Amino acid sequence: MTLSEGVSHAGATAPVADPDYLPFHPAPSRPVFRPPAGAVDAHCHVFGPAAVFPFSPRRKYTPVDAPAETLFALRDHLGLSRNVIVQATCHGPDNSAMLDAIARSEGRARGVAVVDPDIAEEDLRRLHDGGVRGVRFNFLKRLVGDAPKDDYIRIAARVTELGWHIVVYFESAELADLGGFVRSLPGTIVIDHMGRPDLAEGLAGEGFARVLALMESDARFWIKVSCPERLTVAGPPYDDVVPFARTLVEGYPDRVLWGTDWPHPNMRSHMPDDGTLVDMIPRIAPTGALRKKLLIDNPMRLYWPEEAGA
Numbered sequence: 001m002t003l004s005e006g007v008s009h010a011g012a013t014a015p016v017a018d019p020d021y022l023p024f025h026p027a028p029s030r031p032v033f034r035p036p037a038g039a040v041d042a043h044c045h046v047f048g049p050a051a052v053f054p055f056s057p058r059r060k061y062t063p064v065d066a067p068a069e070t071l072f073a074l075r076d077h078l079g080l081s082r083n084v085i086v087q088a089t090c091h092g093p094d095n096s097a098m099l100d101a102i103a104r105s106e107g108r109a110r111g112v113a114v115v116d117p118d119i120a121e122e123d124l125r126r127l128h129d130g131g132v133r134g135v136r137f138n139f140l141k142r143l144v145g146d147a148p149k150d151d152y153i154r155i156a157a158r159v160t161e162l163g164w165h166i167v168v169y170f171e172s173a174e175l176a177d178l179g180g181f182v183r184s185l186p187g188t189i190v191i192d193h194m195g196r197p198d199l200a201e202g203l204a205g206e207g208f209a210r211v212l213a214l215m216e217s218d219a220r221f222w223i224k225v226s227c228p229e230r231l232t233v234a235g236p237p238y239d240d241v242v243p244f245a246r247t248l249v250e251g252y253p254d255r256v257l258w259g260t261d262w263p264h265p266n267m268r269s270h271m272p273d274d275g276t277l278v279d280m281i282p283r284i285a286p287t288g289a290l291r292k293k294l295l296i297d298n299p300m301r302l303y304w305p306e307e308a309g310a
């Protein structure tokens, strides 16, 4: 397929995407692995189109437009059924593009928002009614400023009342400092991108050990086995990432989620072929039972509990 056919062209007022970041793959391959019916892509984004949904003035990068119709075309091309759209920093706390995508998904998308601590009650309720089921706390200094911990605590208290979970994005090296705070957060906590271990340290490395310790310490922690393209040292087809992801899937089969991370913002080294990412699934989840949990049961429990019967 050619994804670029589905991309809306930004108007004259739209900003120009950063030239040193790569655009998403224009024609991902069709994966050899066919996901089971109902499979969820539990980590992806929509960007703009900027002419309709402007990027945040405080953003650290300007991506190419990656609108809902392109995401849904990719979903179908890859043999996936649903999307969890995660608010990225380039849109700041303006969740409009994500809400619009969810509204157009015919019930096949839900969302994870970014909110300010003093968001009005009715706006929080509007996010919930629009399909948001989680909030994201992004601790990557290259992506966000250093928000006071109090802000996160206030947000956490408000969103857990709605039954939302908290998604945390950090690099495993930061866990030594951040671990205590993350543990103190209430409710279910989902760790993005395997906790971003440094693959050069190997499976027994300190960073990954901290991530595993967190998973081991408390069943409130879930983790996404996503974003091999950011973790890999070897490059595609990401053989070096497989043991890390498989350790998590086999160790915590009821608390893992999988996602494409499309449209892969901030990638400079290479742009992944999303078909290759889907073809990793049987290598990281080698049995049908593990794949059903990873792709269907777990994300449904978290994002569509009313359909999962949880």
Ligand code: 0GY
Binding pocket: 087, 088, 089, 090, 138, 143, 192, 230, 261, 264, 265, 266
């Ligand atoms: C991702 C990863 C990145 C970007 C963001 O919120 C974001 O801007 O999440 C990244 O640059 O590592 O989740 O797609």
